[in-house]
Amino acid sequence: MSQQHPRRSDVKYGSLTHVLLFWFGDDWGVFGRTYEQIALTLSRLDSVKQVLVVLPSSKGETLATSRQVISDRLTVLRLYWRPRGSSSLQLRSLGSRLKLRLEHFRLRRLIRSYGFREKNTLLWLFPAHPIVDELVRQVPAAARISQIVDDFTLVDKNDWYYPFAIDQYPRLGSMFDLIVVTSKANEEKFSVQAPCVRIDQAVDASFLADPSDFRPCGPQPVLGYVGTFWDRTNIDLLLRIARERPHCRLLLVGPELNRRLSDSGLLGLGNVEWVGSVPNDQVPQQLKRMNLCLIPHLDTPFSRSMSPLKLFQYIASGKPVVSSAVEGLELASHLIRIEGDPGSFLEAIDEELAADALEKFLERVAFAKAQTWESRVNRILSKLDEVLGPELA
Structure with missing residues (x-):
């Protein structure tokens, strides 16, 4: 000292x-x-x-x-x-x-x-x-x-x-x-x-959803990711999701710090939308467009040193969350799906979309209010x- x-x-x-x-x-x-x-x-x-x-x-x-x-x-x-x-x-x-x-x-x-x-x-x-x-x-x-x-x-x-x-x-x-x-x-x-x-x-209170924000999933669900695209982001997993779930739209929100996203071919797919960086006060509006939120992070020493802020923002929006098996999820693990391999990750997306309901929506928002x-x-x-x-x- x-x-x-x-x-x-x-x-x-x-x-x-x-x-x-x-x-x-x-x-x-x-x-x-x-x-x-x-x-x-x-x-x-x-x-x-x-x-x-x-x-x-x-x-x-x-x-x-x-x-x-x-x-x-x-x-x-x-x-x-x-x-x-x-x-x-x-x-x-x-x-x-x-x-x-x-x-x-x-x-x-x-x-x-x-x-x-x-x-x-x-x-x-x-x-x-x-x-x-x-x-x-x-x-x-x-x-x-x-x-x-x-x-x-x-x-x-x-x-x-x-x-x-x-x-x-x-x-x-x-x-x-x-x-x-x-x-x-x-x-x-x-x-x-x-x-x-x-x-x-x-989570900031501006991210907390209102019960009236709940919308049942339609035939073209929107899967969303909010965050920076860089070394911890599993671009290959996002690419597989977009290709193997063509009926879903993939909404990507955030800047990239290298060209791994731009060079991956992901942005050329017809069911992928990348809006780039948006001001923080506009992120809740982007979350409202989504039916399910993704945390496709790679499990690396660097990612294990982090606590994902997006986790609490996602839950505050009331939407179901599917995440890779990474650190920093313990506090909310009972409210999200955590899957360690791409196949299970895709299955979890399908299951969470099918099982979502107003009761679960309200449970997530109530949890977020305490964080x-x-x-x-x-x-x-x-x-x-x-x-x-x-x-x-």
Whole structure:
């Protein structure tokens, strides 16, 4: 544990009224990711006075030009910390170095202007982050949380996350009071370094279906997938579903990070529709078009480090769900079908479509209503309170 932190019995999360949250991508409002839901939830807590979310500048914005006020207690900013497309190891021009130095000065000044002081500040960071060490040094905080959503040491070594993850992950215990994870694999990996708390993903209330949304399955059922198409997506399984169930329409929602989807031949089939990336607030409308939702993930070390957010969004829509046999499904396993081989996966689709009913629809939605971000955030903060308790004074 870092010796830079105050260890006093009076440091409780209730006294941490200001939260400074750093995410490693510029995608606020696009995917409804974990960091966004946590920030929104924190800003609604009675004990929290101010939440600042700081993202990387993807279009050259600076702290002075990018302020986005979400509410009176939540602001999103873009910090210029490196030239777009360059790594931390590449030489920077004199102008770029001066701009970076000015941003650091602005960050310190802006933090103080919002009332952030060491005694009241909770620093919440999501590694792998390009400047995690700079932020830990620069931001005075009474407590620090590191949250691992996916294990980026398991991605392709050419991905920009990889070198930062390899460097930072073994050192998190020396910098943070609490490490938050969303999978059993990450809990086992990081709990040896520091106190660790595991949470499942949750669902935003906007995804909860109304009973009037239930529709019996017709002769051309729509099978849907919502998510990013990349290394964990089983494109071959989707291709087999589309070919062997020609009476079904396959609706695909989300961006691709490589060309495996585009090059697979799947998009050329007449019963396949790919709408690409849509804003997070439009995803519930896409889910309403579906009769059944799919989680066609490959079982890999990387996928085992994840907790699929789409699982809770699917269940909130009231639709039946058929998933590959992957990690992160335990909490809702009684409500979904989990199949380990393609043949069984296809049979499960047929059976779930045939057996769907309003009673099952309502059961799924009722379950989803209890999977709130408020409950997840409260669990994290309660664990932090325990970590910062008298035993560490």
